[in-house]
Amino acid sequence: MKLNKLKPRKALNKAFLKVKPNRTAIEAFKSNLIQLLERTNDTESEEFHKNLVSDFLKKTWYEPKHFINTKGRNDLVIHNGEDTKSRVGVIIEAKKPTNKSEMVTTEKLNAKAFHELMLYYLHERISLNNLEVKHLIVTNSYEWFIFDASTFDRLFAQNKTLVRQFNDFIEGRLADTRTDFFYKQIAEPFIAALESEIVFTHFDFQDYQKLLHKAGSAADPDSRPDDHKLIALFKLLSPEHLLKLPFANDSNSLDKRFYSELLHIIGLTETKAGSKKLIERNKPGERHTGSLLEDAIIQLDSLGKINRLENAGSFGNTYQERLFNVALELSITWINRILFLKLLEAQLVSYHRFDKRTAGQEDKSYAFLNTEKIKDYDDLNSLFFQVLAKQHSERNEDVSKAFAKVPYLNSSLFEPTEIEQQTIFISNLKDDKTIPVIGSTVLKDQQGKKRTGSLNTLNYLFEFLDAYDFSSEGQEEIQEENKSLINASVLGLIFEKINGYKDGSFFTPGFITMYMSRQTIRKAVVQKFNETKNWNCHDLDELYDKIDDRREANEIVNSLKICDPAVGSGHFLVSALNEMIAIKHDLKILQDRNGRRLKEYQVEVVNDELIVTDEEGQLFDYNPNSPESQRVQQTLFHEKQSLIENCLFGVDINPNSVKNAACVCGSSC
Numbered sequence: 001m002k003l004n005k006l007k008p009r010k011a012l013n014k015a016f017l018k019v020k021p022n023r024t025a026i027e028a029f030k031s032n033l034i035q036l037l038e039r040t041n042d043t044e045s046e047e048f049h050k051n052l053v054s055d056f057l058k059k060t061w062y063e064p065k066h067f068i069n070t071k072g073r074n075d076l077v078i079h080n081g082e083d084t085k086s087r088v089g090v091i092i093e094a095k096k097p098t099n100k101s102e103m104v105t106t107e108k109l110n111a112k113a114f115h116e117l118m119l120y121y122l123h124e125r126i127s128l129n130n131l132e133v134k135h136l137i138v139t140n141s142y143e144w145f146i147f148d149a150s151t152f153d154r155l156f157a158q159n160k161t162l163v164r165q166f167n168d169f170i171e172g173r174l175a176d177t178r179t180d181f182f183y184k185q186i187a188e189p190f191i192a193a194l195e196s197e198i199v200f201t202h203f204d205f206q207d208y209q210k211l212l213h214k215a216g217s218a219a220d221p222d223s224r225p226d227d228h229k230l231i232a233l234f235k236l237l238s239p240e241h242l243l244k245l246p247f248a249n250d251s252n253s254l255d256k257r258f259y260s261e262l263l264h265i266i267g268l269t270e271t272k273a274g275s276k277k278l279i280e281r282n283k284p285g286e287r288h289t290g291s292l293l294e295d296a297i298i299q300l301d302s303l304g305k306i307n308r309l310e311n312a313g314s315f316g317n318t319y320q321e322r323l324f325n326v327a328l329e330l331s332i333t334w335i336n337r338i339l340f341l342k343l344l345e346a347q348l349v350s351y352h353r354f355d356k357r358t359a360g361q362e363d364k365s366y367a368f369l370n371t372e373k374i375k376d377y378d379d380l381n382s383l384f385f386q387v388l389a390k391q392h393s394e395r396n397e398d399v400s401k402a403f404a405k406v407p408y409l410n411s412s413l414f415e416p417t418e419i420e421q422q423t424i425f426i427s428n429l430k431d432d433k434t435i436p437v438i439g440s441t442v443l444k445d446q447q448g449k450k451r452t453g454s455l456n457t458l459n460y461l462f463e464f465l466d467a468y469d470f471s472s473e474g475q476e477e478i479q480e481e482n483k484s485l486i487n488a489s490v491l492g493l494i495f496e497k498i499n500g501y502k503d504g505s506f507f508t509p510g511f512i513t514m515y516m517s518r519q520t521i522r523k524a525v526v527q528k529f530n531e532t533k534n535w536n537c538h539d540l541d542e543l544y545d546k547i548d549d550r551r552e553a554n555e556i557v558n559s560l561k562i563c564d565p566a567v568g569s570g571h572f573l574v575s576a577l578n579e580m581i582a583i584k585h586d587l588k589i590l591q592d593r594n595g596r597r598l599k600e601y602q603v604e605v606v607n608d609e610l611i612v613t614d615e616e617g618q619l620f621d622y623n624p625n626s627p628e629s630q631r632v633q634q635t636l637f638h639e640k641q642s643l644i645e646n647c648l649f650g651v652d653i654n655p656n657s658v659k660n661a662a663c664v665c666g667s668s669c
Contacts (some may be wrong), residue, residue, distance in 0.1 A: 001109070001110075001191065001192075001194040001195065001196065001197075001198060002195075002196070002197040002198070003106070003107070003109065003197075003198055003200070004197050004198065004199040004200070005106055005200060005201075005202050006199060006200065006201045006202070007201070007202075007203070007232075007617070008201060008203055008232040008233050008235075008236045009232040009617045009618075010201075010617045011146070011201040011236060011241075012232060012235055012236060012241060013241070013247075013606060013607065014604070014606045014611040014613060014619070015247075015606045015607035015608075015609045015611060016235060016240060016241065016247050016607075017232070017235070017611075017619060018609070018611070018619060019235075019247055019485060020469065020477050020478060020479035020485065021231060021234055021235070021478060021479065022478070022479045022480075022481075022482035022483070023478055023479065023480050023481075023482060024482055025234070026227060026230060026231075026234060026478055028059070028060060029060050029230065029234045030212055030227075030230065032056050032059050032060045033056070033060075033205065033208075033212060034212050034213070035056070036052055036053070036055075036056040036141065036205070037141075037142075037205060037206070037209065037212075039052055040052060040097060040141045040142065042096070042097050042098050044096065045096065046075075046094065046095060046096045046099065048096070049094055049095070049096045049097070049140070049141050050070075050075050050076060050094040052141060053076065053092065053094050053139060053141060054068050054069070054076055057078070057237065060237070061237065061238050061239055062078060062239065064082060065081075065082055065239070066078055066079055066080070066081065066082065066089075066239060066243065067079040067081065067082055067083050067084060067086070069084075071084075071088065072120075072123075073116075073119075073120065073179070074088075074091055074092075074093075074120050075092055075093050075094040076091075076092035076094060077089075077090065077091055077092065078090035078092070078242065078243065080132055080243060087130050087132040087133075088124055088130060088132070088133060089132055089133060089134050089135075089242070089243045090133070090134060090135050090136070090137065090242050090243065091117060091120050091121060091124065091133060091135075091136045091137070092136075092137045092138075092139065093113050093116050093117050093120070093136075093137070093138045093139075094139055094140070094141075095113055095138070095139070095140045096140060096141075097140045097141060097142055099140065103138070103140055103143075104138050104145055106202055109145075109191070109198060109200075110188060110191045110192055112183055113138045114138065114187075114191070115182070115183035115187035115188060115191075116179075116183070117136045117138060117147070117152075118152070118156055118187050118191075119166075119179065119182055119183070119187065120136075121133065121136060121149070121152045121156065121157070122156060122157065122162075122163070122166045123170075125152075125153065125157045126157060126163055126166060126167070127170060133149045133152075134148075134149050134242060134243050134244045135147065135148060135149055135241075135242045135243075136149060136152060137242075141205070142204055142205050142206050143202070143203075143204045143205075144201075144202065144203055144204075144205070144237075145200050145201070145202055146200060146201040146202075146236065146242075147198075147199075147200050147201075148199070151198060151199060151200075154196075155194065155196055155198070159190075162186070162190055165186050166182075166186070169181070169182050169186065201236065203233060203236075208229075208230065208233065211226055211227075211229060211230065214226065227478060228477060228478060231477075231478065255484060255486060257440060257442060257484075258442075258468060258484070258486055258494075259494055259497070260438070260440060261438050261440065261441060261442060261464055262335070262464070262494070263279070264291075264435075264438040265291060265292065265435065265457065265460060265461050265464065266291060266292050266293055266331050266335055267281065267282060267287065267288065267291025267292055267293030267294050267331070268280065268281065268282065268293060268328075268498075269281075269282050269283075269286075270497075277497075279497070279498060281293065281324055281328075288435040288436065289433060290430075290433030290434045290435040290454075290456075290457045291435050291457065292331040292334065292335065292429070292457070293327055293328060293331045294327075295429045295430055295433055295457070296327035296330050296331055296424065296429065297323055297324065297327040298430075299424050299428045299429065299430075300323055300326060300327055300423055300424060301323060303424065303428075305326075305422070305423040305424060306319060306322050306323055306326060306423075307319075308422065309322070309326070309419075309422055309423070310422065315329075326419065326423060329419055330419065330420065330423065330424065330426075332498055333417055333419075333420070334426050335498070336413070336498075337384060337413055337414065338369070338380075338461070338465070339465075339491050339494070340413060340491075341368075341369055341383075341388075342369060342465050342470050343470050343491065344407075344409075345366070345367055345368055345369050345470070346469070346470035346471035347471065348366040348367075348405065348406075348407075349364065349366045349367055349471065350471040351622055351624065352366050352624070365405060366405050368383070368403060368405070368406050369462055369465065369466075370462055370466070371458070371459055371462060373402050373403065374458070374462070376431040376458065377426050377427050377428075377429045377431055377458065378427045378431075380426055380427070380458070381425050381426050381427035382398070382399050383399075383403065383406070384414050384426070385414065385415075385416060386398070386399045387399050387403045387406050388406065388407075388408065388409045388411075388414040389408075389409070389414040389415060390408060391408045392404075392408065429457075431456075431458070432456070433456070433457050434454040434455060434456050434457065434460075435454060435455065435457050435460060436453070436454045437450075437451045437452055437453060437454065437455055437460070441464075442464065442467045442468070442484075443463055443464065443467060467483060468483050468484050468485070468486045469481075469483040469484065469485045469486065470485075470486050508568075508571060508572060510571070510575070510607065510608030511607075511608065513571055513572045513574075513575035513576075513608060514575050514578075514579070514605060514607075514608040516572070516575070517572070517575040517576045517578070517579040517605075518579055518605070521560070521562070521576060521579050521580060521583065522539075522540060522579075522583060524560055525540070525543070525557060525560065525583055526538065526539060526540065526542075526543060528556055528557070528559065528560060529543055529546075529553075529556055532556050532559075533546070533556075540583065540586050540587060543587060544586070544587050544588060547587060547588075547589065550588075550589045550591055550595070550597070551595070553587060553589045554584070554589050554591070557580065557583065557584060557587075557589070558642060558643065558646055558647060560580070560647050561647060561649065562576050562647055562648055562649065563649040563650065563651070564649070564650040564651075565650075565651055566651075566652055566653075567650030567651060567652045568652065570650060573648045573650055575605075575608055576648060577640060577643055577644065577648060578605045578608070578609070578610040579605055580643050580647065581603060581610055581636070581639055581640065581643070582603055582604050582605045582610065584639070585598070585601075585602075585603035585604070590603060590635070590639065591635070592631050592634065592635040593634070593635070593638065596631075598632060598635060600614060600615055601613065601614055601615075601620065601632065602614075602615075610636075612632070612636070620632060
């Protein structure tokens with residue numbers, strides 16, 4: 001039997017590794033871990049230590065959503081739900097620290113603790129038909145050994161001989177019914193004869209003792225620069241890993257709180273009509289004239305813009321229908337621009353954090369979506385058309401200084417739309433309008449309580465967006481301000497829902513677009529090589545063996561054409577883009593402009609995200625001051641740019657969808 005020991009970081013889903021845990025959660029983890037270690041006592045019983053482990057897991061992660069307790073002979077189990085009616089998700093075998101004879105080691109798994117796990121797993125999997133066990137753990141409070149249940153299923157539950165012996169043992173058809181008989185006569189010889197590899201994650205809490213007790217101010221993150229070393233450990237024992245639950249930047253999940261408050265600021269509400277979810281104007285009596293939609297309706301009406309529209313009939317049969325639909329299209333255009341700019345701002349701040357930092361400080365001078373730089377709707381309009389749509393050399397003096405660090409974007413999203421030119425721009429909205437803060441707001445007052453009352457609409461929008469973290473790129477970091485993460489995939493989902501307001505929309509989840517891209521594009525790449533080179537390859541492995549010219553191979557991959565006939569948010573095209581980069585890596589043809597391969601890096605698609613890690617499993621973190629980091633970043637940027645421009649195409653009956661898709665794809669660069 002070959003043992004493959006993983007460090008915590010190596011065991012984690014790489015997309016999950018990118019998620020920033022908040023400071024409150026990390027401090028609770030540290031406090032509870034210190035308590036666990038201080039209370040561990042070599043003279044106490046196994047029951048005592050089992051309770052310590054249970055309390056540690058409950059207080060740090062699992063209460064009240066996941067029930068933890070004993071079950072039958074199992075020392076501890078973590079349920080997938082809040083009570084015993086839910087299936088067991090994690091099985092834990094706890095030993096006291098002095099019980100060396102029964103405890104597993106990194107060199108020897110064939111010990112009683114492992115035999116016990118094996119028996120308990122077979123009982124859940126075979127006797128109870130529980131398909132929901134995710135992980136199994138052996139711990140003595142200090143050392144932790146974590147096994148993915150898929151390993152136990154493959155090696156034990158799928159072995160017909162072992163399952164037959166287990167069933168005979170359970171039914172009392174063997175020489176003895178005691179568990180020690182199963183351990184000694186069945187489990188131990190079976191494991192000793194195994195030739196397969198067993199992968200497990202191992203760590204020892206004692207290795208983190210100095211780090212846990214290092215002095216530092218809770219109010220000053222710079223005084224605790226080594227806390228990021230705890231992140232992988234914190235995530236490894238979390239429900240997201242052990243129970244394989246969705247996590248914050250999972251591209252399949254909508255942040256409902258963010259979505260609801262955004263609709264409130266726009267002046268919309270989501271309703272259900274049968275199986276469809278539609279976005280509608282608030283009912284009379286619940287409307288606020290300061291919302292983007294209602295303010296736009298008032299301005300359109302007072303200026304008599306609707307009757308002057310060239311194609312007014314396409315917006316509805318009555319004046320009121322036209323008024324609403326035009327105002328809604330304008331509001332969606334404006335909010336789509338702003339959301340895209342929030343992503344851009346987050347990337348600028350993140351990428352330039354190396355300019356001034358000594359301990360990870362971000363350079364806030366690159367932030368531009370705030371009331372210091374944008375005091376009113378006129379300034380916002382200027383940002384759209386006098387800054388983002390203009391090269392630096394073409395900008396007028398009014399905006400050049402204020403937005404000196406904002407780049408030019410060659411995007412149709414920042415060109416005036418036809419409907420804007422015929423009706424109103426965002427600068428026509430009233431600057432002094434206010435709207436009430438929604439009851440479920442994310443905003444907090446100085447005492448840390450939910451904000452109440454009313455706010456200026458533009459201020460409300462900026463404060464609301466600033467309450468979230470739009471930067472998903474970078475190394476393992478702690479979210480010091482306890483902000484929820486909103487990434488480009490989540491915004492794509494919101495784009496699609498808002499743009500599909502009339503008929504309802506269906507956002508294809510990331511796991512589906514990722515699967516579709518992987519299955520179709522890899523076959524298409526093999527077919528393209530076979531047609532071009534007159535080969536007869538069946539998969540990428542065979543292609544890799546034949547490729548001898550990386551430049552030519554890149555040209556062949558780049559000749560593929562992929563079109564999404566209902567592009568929506570552009571989500572599928574981003575999945576396709578990521579898959580094509582990963583394919584180039586797998587074929588060993590991903591190279592920089594000088595022809596050097598990125599051979600020191602692993603590039604793969606995980607949870608519908610392109611993840612780049614080095615040989616140590618560390619996430620790639622762009623540092624413009626590092627020549628090597630700059631080389632990797634430039635390679636990825638130019639590869640994406642080339643693929644977007646030459647290989648990816650999308651059409652849609654909704655023109656806003658096409659613009660949004662272009663922006664979502666562009667944000668991937």
